[in-house]
Amino acid sequence: MNVIPQISKPASAEPIEGSSRLFTALAVGVIVLVNLFTFRHSFGGYFLADDFVHVDYLYHAIDQNFMPLLANFWGNWMQAQGTTFYRPLISLSLALDYLIGGPNPLTFHISNWLYQTVASCLMFLVAGQIGEHFRPNEKTLNRSLALSAGVIFSVYPLHCEVVNWVIARVDSIALVFCLLSFWLYLKSTRSKNSLHYKLSLLAFVLGLMSKEMAVTLPPTLLLIQLLSTTTADTKSAKGRLLTSLNQTKTFWFILFAYLLFRLLVLGTVSGGYEGSVGQGLSNSLARRWLDGSLLRILFPFNIDVFGSKHSLSLQLKIVYVAMLVNFTATLVLAKSRSTAVRGLLFAVGWLVLSLLPTYQVWNLTPALQGSRFIYYGTAPIALIFAWLLFPTEERNWPVLSSLRLAAAGWFSIILLIITTGNNQPWNHAMKEVSLFRKAVTEQASALKATDKLSLLNVPHTYRGAHMLYNAATMSVLLSKPLTPEAIYSKVISFEPATFGDPDLINISRWRNKTGQDTSSYRWDRTTMTLEPIVFAGENYNVKLPGLDLSEQTKFISPELSLSAQAPDYVDVLLKKEQIKQWPEAVITLTALAPSSLQCQFSLPLNKARADGHLRFDVSEHKQWLALGQINQLTLSIQGLAPQQQLHILGLETGNLQGQRPKIESDEKTLVEDGDGICRPRGKMPSFNYDASIVPGAVSAYVEVSKPNSWFEHYSGTFRDTSKSPEALFSHTLGKLKGNGVPITFTGVKGPGFYQMRMAALDQDGNVIGYFSDPLNFQL
Amino acid sequence: MSTSENISDIKATESAPKRQLERARVDFSSTKTQMLLGALIMCVSCLVAYGQTVLVTFLGQDLTYIQAIADTLHGSFDLVLANPTSILLIDYLLYHTNTLGFHVSNILLTASCAIVVGLITLELTGRLGNRNGALSAIWAGMLFSVYPLHAQSVAIVSGRIELIASLFYLLSVFLFLRYRLIEEKQYFPLSLISGALALLLSAQSLSLPLVITLLALHPGRNRYAARKNALADAISCSGLYWLMAVLSFFIHPHYLGPVDKKTLLLLFFPVNETVISVSKIVPLALVPLLCALMVLLLKSQIAKIRLNQRTQTDLIGSVPTPPSSTITALILVVWLALTILPLTAHDSHLFLAAAPFSILIAILSLESGNTKDKDAKLLTSCGLVAMTLLYLAWSYLLAINLKPTVEGSLIVENFRRQLINAATIDGNITLTNWPKNHQGVPLIGAAENIKLFLAPPFIDRDLSPGLKVMNETMPISDSNKIYQWQQAHGLLASVAKADSQPFSSSNMPWSASSKDYFINLLKGSPWQLVDSTSPGASSSSIVSSSAPVISLMKNSVRLWAGDKQAILSLNDKIDQPVLQENRWILKIKIADHSASTVDLAVRNYLDETKMSKLAGKRIGADIFFDLRELDNYLSNGESQQIGIVVAAGEVVSISGVEFVSVKSAQ
Structure with missing residues (x-):
């Protein structure tokens, strides 16, 4: 030393x-x-x-x-x-x-x-x-x-x-x-x-x-x-x-x-x-x-x-x-x-x-x-x-x-x-996914063998950290080897198949899938627990009278009792000249559940339809559905000058029933799995459609996406009103209703995820109403 | 004096035939003289720094200790052996209950510690070759004397145990170093004795054997050591210390304390957080340390260049290079780490830790190692500037830290006087609260201590049997006269037991039917009221978007905070909450399946600025707020008001608010 x-x-x-x-x-x-x-x-x-x-x-x-x-x-x-x-x-x-x-x-x-x-x-x-x-x-x-x-x-x-x-x-x-x-x-x-x-x-x-x-x-x-x-x-x-x-x-x-x-x-x-x-x-x-x-x-x-x-x-x-x-x-x-x-x-x-x-x-x-x-x-x-x-x-x-x-x-x-x-976000995200798995496993194990669990608000990202992007990742999370029992078979997921806006939901599928034997849950990000969604309230169309809004004020609706599953849209009725006056002004709609859980949508006035209705397509959003029951709505506006007032003619909710054709797998040769993707069970996978429910329909128009492409990636919504230029294949069918139509007619070949959707056409070949919610399939 | 005169002077002395006696003078270049002067300066420094504490009264546990000693003198010896405070016995004999004497002893003990710190530094620097006289030693002692965290150890009488234990600890280290210097045998037993005393007195001395071993391994060890193998040598001379440490386990079985992560931060920002926020003193605490660090960096770089020059010019002679200060510094760092470890510091205020810390700083920034004269001067001056800055900064922080103790002492004196008066006049009294602490300084710890105020040796007669102290979480159930200590007024006031008034919010579940209640409640507040149950009244549903809104629903009430946090004050004034046990626990019922939560605001009815927030405990849809958790609510003697806090941008649905009794809440 x-x-x-x-x-x-x-x-x-x-x-x-x-x-x-x-x-x-x-x-x-x-x-x-x-x-x-x-x-x-x-x-x-x-x-x-x-x-x-x-x-x-x-x-x-x-x-x-x-x-x-x-x-x-x-x-x-x-x-x-x-x-x-x-x-x-x-x-x-x-x-x-x-x-x-x-x-x-x-x-x-x-x-x-x-x-x-x-x-x-x-x-x-x-x-x-x-x-x-x-x-x-x-x-x-x-x-x-x-x-x-x-x-x-x-x-x-x-x-x-x-x-x-x-x-x-x-x-x-x-x-x-x-x-x-x-x-x-x-x-x-x-x-x-x-x-x-x-x-x-x-x-x-x-x-x-x-x-x-x-x-x-x-x-x-x-x-x-x-x-x-x-x-x-x-x-x-x-x-x-x-x-x-x-x-x-x-x-x-x-x-x-x-x-x-x-x-x-x-x-x-x-x-x-x-x-x-x-x-x-x-x-x-x-x-x-x-x-x-x-x-x-x-x-x-x-x-x-x-x-x-x-x-x-x-x-x-x-x-x-x-x-x-x-x-x-x-x-x-x-x-x-x-x-x-x-x-x-x-x-x-x-x-x-x-x-x-x-x-x-x-x-x-x-x-x-x-x-x-x-x-x-x-x-x-x-x-x-x-x-x-x-x-x-x-x-x-x-x-x-x-x-x-x-x-x-x-x-x-x-x-x-x-x-x-x-x-920090990464550590949080990893902890949250782990807790999510635990909570879902607990809830699903408690279910009866025939019952299903439908999940909303699955955590996608946290402050830039990836979590669960799609149905596929969630299926692994809830199956072997990460979860001892195959829980995933009991879960109905509404997540995108590969990537996409996590908030968008195919409401037709939701309405088909959630019945008596299904319990719905949402994942609460703040408490990191699985909370039940209570679909209380009634199925009716709300109509509220006119009012004036300025930048400094907001409108709070009277108490409502509306089931979140019922309406497809909330329309704010506007005067056409006011739309022209303030095209950039943004209206924000907030919906509240009895528990004060809330969700928000914003749209600029220039997105209003030709009839002066500014339409919020609420039912294609998970955050709306997750409220269960809507008991108050509020409106506010940004982008007006001080002292200016926007006159709103009224507020309406409504359903799109009869404005969209239906398209479904036949559940025999083509079966929908828990992740919302249909997979063939035979040599001739086929589907059913019905455009006759749309009044005034003359023919049915069908579109198929390119492989691994999704229509909603381009437009950001399931509620398209016009034909997509990105379609791989499109065809007009003379029959308004069809059962067991084979997919192969579309000429789709090769492996990949595809999306098919349908619209009703009028005499001039224009789309009436909206496209249907899509049918997703994997070959 | 000019050069020519100088020369002539020298000539004159040379030519003088007569032999003259050397003129008596103080040799300032002698280390001994410097150190002696340094010791004096340290004493002065301590007196100046702690002078204001001499009138501080007995605080915290002091009373029990003094009581124990008084009992001893009256023949009950069972406490004396078990109680380390028997070291206060001498003070008690000398000064009885006069605090002045106790404090003077404390200050003198601190000064002695500082001097021993200086001596240790002297020994350590002595081994590094160039020790700059006693410069670093004096500065180490000076820094130690004003280390800001000493405030409570010195200013409170019972801090004595720590002072004495530290003194013996440091003495043991110093004597050991002396013994190692030239193997002067007589110092070794002395060091062992001090070490034993230190270990006997306090658990923090447990680090002593390890420190001794490290110092024994210090490369500057003496060359006359009996064993040439360094390790064997170190073991042989530190073995006895280890033995003593093991034996001391029988006296202090509870060495392990809770881990406190803040301790390390406290070392560098030594300030009482309740007086001044740490962020305010960051520059003050850091700048001198950074200066010292810069000096150190400069030093190491210069040393490196010198070393390079020497190797390049091949000037290395036979002069052995003394060991670098790095080893010493490392030993000190280990020592420092040991003293702040939770293992040994569970009850200390880092008093001992200040010793290695000051020595480390002084040695690193002042001792100039192996460098040559020119650099040495420059470096020393830089170091001196840094040391002065640090000394001033620490003195200032110490003054800040002493303030609460001095103020707290005044509070206790005031309380004690009024308590004696009240007890003398009324005989039987019940006390609802008392000054517990003041800005982190414990004033009167346990309720039992209050009884000591009313008994000998602190007063002549024994008034304590008539005193009852209320256990604050349980309701009062006797007919004594009730006294309450009102901290804000410094007054021990007698209060009447009031009948509890009804609380209007609890009369009804919150819903649209309580509209009138809300209309009254919201008078003069920024809240806007909307009745959402009446359909069609949309014009009344247009509200200002920035102010908070209450929307009345059928079965609940929805609160919307605007862009800012909003508080909905519940209009009831609550008088003397301490006497109304049915105003202690509030239940807020939240609408179903809601994860949202609210806080409770409790504010002084008259003074809106005195407000504190309370988070509740969630059980199902109910949130329970135990108001007893808030010190201000129960016991400051003023009327209180409560309110519901809704965070900015939040919306909450509440279906009821009511007070519940303590029993039903349990």
């Missing part, structure tokens, strides 16, 4: 290998601890959204001797419809967790945390190597650079989705392999060790098998070679490019082989989402990139947690300005500026490269949903910050390096605080 001789030992000029190893060990220890602290609450989490698809997949894959897992290596990921990916390693990693701990979420969360932690450690190592690559002589500076890059990466607030959401490990696994490959490559260029080079190639291949993002690695390697000082010996730009290409040629070769393989196996090079989801993505491309989402990378506050303006954002700004000042000042004062600039250029280039492949899917919402797309990009971001902090150290001014270290520490602490905040 005598320290004196150790310290008085003269330090040799070359850094001792041992001390470097010690530093690495210490730094890795620090990074592991930081990660452990940052994500300590995620271990107790649960599965969310798409995770269920994978749990189900694993559960069945293990039954089939893992063959589906192997098939991933030469086919579309998970043999899925609607997506084209090549990610065999991900399912393998999930299967490993499943084999260790079964369907216990803990194992999955531990390995998610491990991937993040390993990525952070590799970030530390890669940053160190990049530092060495550009400025081999500045040991201390490179150490500070590496450590701060590693720590910044560990606590970066955009990682919550990837760490907390089991399936988002796609990104962390891909990054682990890419960083590993990058690190080994840099090591091999310095030590000329061919083993490192070979291992690097292997890691790259593994990266490609994890996520498409890995294709950015060869360009990144090319970039660092182009910018490095060693290649600078070659004078001409062309010569440089050739040398650099030569150094990275094997990577390019692998990349092209991969793309070719992809083309052969998947039939496409790019891949991604198909159907109306993919179409929605490409329509909103520009908006998604330009709505300030790029700024959210620098100010990664979840708006639902921190609000739109938070005091930490000022602190972040100060740190950013300090970083820039530090960088520019150092550049101005330094004798040689080349290395500092090259390093920064590389980091920025790496960031741009890592953002490029996400162009199609990029969607970083204000609640930071979709932050997984930037996970790969946070590696260059951490490097940029570290580089701005530690550009060069020609002037040995101790206070400055202390200040830089302090700034790095401060920055990390701010980021850590933000990350803690951003983690």
Whole structure:
């Protein structure tokens, strides 16, 4: 324990290998601890959204001797419809967790945390190597650079989705392999060790098998070679490019082989989402990139947690300005500026490269949903910050390096605080899904064998955290292996089949399904309990007399006793000239149950129908149904000038009976399942329809959607009054009523989800009233 | 004096044949002198800082302790051995019940602790080579003397146990360090004795053996140690301490206290939260610490450069480099951690923790380690600035923290005088409440303590048998004269037991039929009333969208808060709620299947600003509010009014409000 001789030992000029190893060990220890602290609450989490698809997949894959897992290596990921990916390693990693701990979420969360932690450690190592690559002589500076890059990466607030959401490990696994490959490559260029080079190639291949993002690695390697000082010996730009290409040629070769393989196996090079989801993505491309989402990378506050303006954002700004000042000042004062600039250029280039492949899917919402797309990009971001902090150290001014270290520490602490905040929705969401499962299981087990449970307000998201998106995920949640008994068979769900507006409900289906033997429940988000819906009240049409509304007042209706199931719409009767006067003014309708539970709808005046009725299609909204009984309505208006008054002629509720045709499965050859999707039970699946109930109908018009597309995705409602341009097939039927009409007549082929709907046409071929509620089927 | 004069002076002395005696002078460069002066300054610092506490009366548990000692002197010895407060015996003999003497002893004990902290620092810095005279030692002592969390330990007489235990603890550490310095054998038994006393007195001393072991492992240990192996050496000299610690388990079996997460924060923001909010003093508490941290960073960087220069120019001679202050700092950090651990700090106010904390700060920012002269001066001046800032900041915070104790003492004195008067005049009295605490300072803890006020040795006669203290959660059932302590007026007032008035809200379930009640209730309030049961009256159903609305339904009443939180005051004035046990529990019935909830607002009938909120307990559709949970409601002697709070944007349906009796609620 005598320290004196150790310290008085003269330090040799070359850094001792041992001390470097010690530093690495210490730094890795620090990074592991930081990660452990940052994500300590995620271990107790649960599965969310798409995770269920994978749990189900694993559960069945293990039954089939893992063959589906192997098939991933030469086919579309998970043999899925609607997506084209090549990610065999991900399912393998999930299967490993499943084999260790079964369907216990803990194992999955531990390995998610491990991937993040390993990525952070590799970030530390890669940053160190990049530092060495550009400025081999500045040991201390490179150490500070590496450590701060590693720590910044560990606590970066955009990682919550990837760490907390089991399936988002796609990104962390891909990054682990890419960083590993990058690190080994840099090591091999310095030590000329061919083993490192070979291992690097292997890691790259593994990266490609994890996520498409890995294709950015060869360009990144090319970039660092182009910018490095060693290649600078070659004078001409062309010569440089050739040398650099030569150094990275094997990577390019692998990349092209991969793309070719992809083309052969998947039939496409790019891949991604198909159907109306993919179409929605490409329509909103520009908006998604330009709505300030790029700024959210620098100010990664979840708006639902921190609000739109938070005091930490000022602190972040100060740190950013300090970083820039530090960088520019150092550049101005330094004798040689080349290395500092090259390093920064590389980091920025790496960031741009890592953002490029996400162009199609990029969607970083204000609640930071979709932050997984930037996970790969946070590696260059951490490097940029570290580089701005530690550009060069020609002037040995101790206070400055202390200040830089302090700034790095401060920055990390701010980021850590933000990350803690951003983690909160995820932890809450996981807890809520787990409680939801427990509550539904309890209620369903208490039911009689023949009775059913219909569920409304299933939790979809919480402050940007995914929960249960659709019927499919819920079916896994409530079946084996996650729930011991197959509860799902007792549950009727009204969630979208794949994705979609969680509030929309097919009211025809609801009316058909809920009878005497069905108990209806809604999930209460605030108390996190399952509450019964009491459909008290009567079935009648409410009519309220006229009134005047201004911006400062609201109307409160007399006490009503209206069953929420009865009306289809609430009409606000307006004068046509007033609609023209204030087309942008918005009327808000609030409905209250006896318990004071409420729901709200808003519409601008210009959405009024030709007859001056502003129609709220209340019955296609779950929040309306969940009230059970409506005992008061209120109206208010925004968008009028002060002193102005809108005269409302009256308020009416009404039913659409007789305005919409009916379309149903025949329940023999085509049977509707609990998730609202009809599946064939024979060779000739067929359906029934009836358009004769619509007065004045001359012919029936039928529309079928494209595969995996949903009409309500385009229009946002089930109450379309006009034909959809997105239909795959449309046909006018002369008969107004038909039984056992085979689906095949529509010419639909190939697997996928389809939607069929019908409208009654008049003499001129115009739609009378509304389209029917759709019939969904899967082939 | 100019240079030429200087030279001539020197010449003159050299040429003088006559031998002169050295002139008597104080050698300020001697560490001993510096330390002596430092000790004086610390005493002065303590006197100034705690001077205002000398008139503080007996608070909290003091009374029971003094009573126990008085009993002892009257022949009942059974308490004395079990009670650690018997150390107050000497004070009692000297000063009887005069608090001045007790407080002077407390201050002197604090000063002694500060001095020993200084001495420990002196020993520690002595091992680091350059100790800057006694500079860091003095500053460590000074910082310790004004550490703001000392307020209650010093200002309350029974804090004495902690003071003495800490003194012995610190002495033990100091004596041990002395013993290790040049193996002066006589210090070792002394250290053991102090250690034993410390362990005997307080559970917080349990960390002593570990601290001793760490210090024994300190690389600056003496070279005359009997064993050359560092570990064996450390074990051999700390073994006895461990033994004592194990033995002490028999005296203090309850070491484990509750974990308090706030303790760590308190260390850096040492302020009484009830007096001033922590957020207000953040800059004050942090800036000096940050300054000290900056000095430390600067120091480490300079040391690194010097080390580099030395290795580069290969100037390393045979001079052994003293150990870096890092090891010392680490030991101090461990010590600090041990003293704030819940394991040992379950009843302390971090009095002992202030010792390693002050030493750590002083050593890190003032001791200049291995650097050379030029840097050392600069660093020392920077460090001094930081220390001065910290000293001033802590003194200020200490003054803030002492304030409630001094004020509380006045309250207790006032209460005691009036109580004695009342007891003398009326003989048999019942007391409904008494000053329990004031801004976090316990005034009169348990009800039994009040009886001590009315008995010797605090007064001449024993008036305590006539006093009854009301257990606040149970109704009164005797015919004594009732007295109530009204904190706001500082008055012990006699109150008459009133007949309970009817409560109008409870007369009916809330619904449309209680329209007249609501019309009366809402006079002069911003609430708007809408009768929703009459169909067709739509013009009356147009209301202002910003103000809160009451909508009357057939079987319930719906409350809508506007954009702001709204309070519906129930118009009844409740006089002397403490005497009306049927005004203690309120039940609000919520309409069926509603998850929404409301809070209750309780406010002073005359002063709207004095309002507190109460959350209820939900049982089915009923929410029960136990108003006894609110101190202000029951016992401040003023009329109260209650109201229903509806949060901004919320809508609640209520079908009834009534008071229920304590029995039926149970």
